[in-house]
Amino acid sequence: MSTSTIAQTRLRGRVIQAGFWWVSGYTVNQVLRFAGNLILTRLLFPDAFGLLAIVQTVILGFTMLSDMGVAPCIVQNKRGDDSAFLNTAWTIQVVRGCLLWGLLWIASKPSAAFYEQPLLAELLPAAGLTALITGFNSTKLATADRHLEAARVTLIDLGSYAFGLVITVLWAWAEHTVWALVWGSVIGAVTKMFASHLALHGVKNWFHWDDASARTLFGFGQWxxxxxxxxxxxxxxxxxxxxxxxxxxxxxxxxxxxxxxxxxxxxxxxxxxxxxxxxxxxxxxxxxxxxxxxxxxxxxxxxxxxxxxxxxxxxxxxxxxxxxxxxxxxxxxxxxxxxxxxxxxxxxxxxxxxxxxxxxxxxxxxxxxxxxxxxxxxxxxxxxxxxxxxxxxxxxxxxxxxxxxxxxxxxxxxxxxxxxxxxxxxxxxxxxxxxxxxxxxxxxxx
Known part of the structure; x- marks a missing residue:
């Protein structure tokens, strides 16, 4: 069997294995979400979910409208395994996360006034911590995607979500407040961030700037x-x-x-x-x-x-x-x-x-x-x-x-x-x- 045939066979095997993990992970995630919703709707007042929906919509809008495509660029680019490229990408990602959090602070009071919900002025900056924390996620997540190493990433996603959900349910049971939804999400984000650095293989991230890498990332990211x-x-x-x-x-x-x-x-x-x-x-x-x-x-x-x-x-x-x-x-x-x-x-x-x-x-x-x-x-x-x-x-x-x-x-x-x-x-x-x-x-x- 030729070397190219062996490589092709191995790629097919990795694709099948990654597909199994992602489909399984997606299915379990949906089950957890459904079960969590059934429990939380009995512990919290309906307005809590309405407030969270507004918070999530605002955060989603800011997140999507500042997307630089760092992870897809790492997956696609030939330099996707190079440490200078990865650390430049991580630096850009961190800066974006900090800017997002700052923008959410700025938008919190106008959003509260627009929706006539004063509590949003406090909820948005707190929930916006997820954007800041996500910015510090390791590029090892993108590296794992690049090499179709889905098992650990899936387990990290499920584990961090499940841990955050448990915290949310316990907090809601104890306090019956919308803050349970917010801090549960933040704790889940913190868990995933640490796990991405500690539980995956790849380049360890630190602040670095490489002009050639930055031009590539921004060129890809503009589209x-x-x-x-x-x-x-x-x-x-x-x-x-x-x-x-x-x-x-x-x-x-x-x-x-x-x-x-x-x-x-x-x-x-x-x-x-x-x-x-x-x-x-x-x-x-x-x-x-x-x-x-x-x-x-x-x-x-x-x-x-x-x-x-x-x-x-x-x-x-x-x-x-x-x-x-x-x-x-x-x-x-x-x-x-x-x-x-x-x-x-x-x-x-x-x-x-x-x-x-x-x-x-x-x-x-x-x-x-x-x-x-x-x-x-x-x-x-x-x-x-x-x-x-x-x-x-x-x-x-x-x-x-x-x-x-x-x-x-x-x-x-x-x-x-x-x-x-x-x-x-x-x-x-x-x-x-x-x-x-x-x-x-x-x-x-x-």
Missing amino acids: VFVSSLITFLAGEGNKLLIGAMLDIHQLAFYTLASTMNVMFMQACQQVAAKVLFPSYAEIIRNHPERLYGALEKGRLAIILPGWLVAVFFVFLGDTVMRLFYDARYADSGTMLQLLAIGSLSAVMSLSYAGVLMAKGMVGRSAMLQAVQVLIQIGAMLVGHQLSGVYGLMVGLAVANWIVYFVVAIVFARLSLWHPRVDLPFLGMSAVVLFLAINYGLLPTRG
Whole structure:
């Protein structure tokens, strides 16, 4: 067996192992979150969760709008194992964390006044400590991602979250205060930070500045910033737009349906970001001629289960929602079925995640993302104008199909489109849609 064949076999083994750990970790994390929510909702007053939601939204906004893409750059770049590069990246990360905390201090009083919640002036700076602490996380986390060493990272993520959750529950049981949610998160962040330095292999971090490394990091990071800005505007902007077009009850139905529809997609995104992206980057660095075949296999591994879940929701989405929720939420089943029609193609677009970034085409990735957002907004507005709530749901579904064809064109120009994977799924999706409409299983009312 040749050296290249052995390397390829080893990479495949690491990909499978990393995928197992990330999927297992994601599943356990969701179970912990669900269990934690069930316990905490019985220990705390509802307003506590409303306050925390505002805090998390503000922190998320500042975090995304200052994202420099340090971790993805370490994974992708050829110098990703060089100590000067890693310590420069860590220095940038620490400075960003300090600036984020300072900005949250500044934003705390205006946020409290805007939401008419005086307690936010105290909560935001305290919760913002997580941004400061995260800035000190070791670059060993990114190094582990780069080399697909997922086991320890997964255990660190789960262990730190579980420890923070235990502290939160005990604090809430003793004090019944929103501060339990805040300090539980901070303690979890501290635990992960120390574990990242002590429990992983790699370069020990200290303050260092290398001009060449900084230029590379900032060059990569400027497009990651644009991408994060688009992602934030797409997420929050779509929520605001949909909220403006639906009444409060319809918005509740949509939220339930959308959450159910994207649950599996989020797992796929985790695998794409934490497993496939590092593996593509390694292949591009060492054997770029193998990217087409590796991408084809990686895409199929995401498309097949995601497509089957979408088919399940197309035919049984209404039944699922009636099973989990009472008759007041019946309309969410119809919405889930329509959203699932879009997911049939969305999973094919999602399966390309990480490829452009692995190739260093961060700018093209950001532009493609911007086009996707514009298509989605346009389809939503047209659909709502033509047929109200039903048209809005159809518009969201149609947008995913249009986006797929845009993505296919982009990757065909890069000689990375896979017709023997995509065409059968497109054909089967057409059959699914025909059967659902022909047998009255899919709502067709305006």
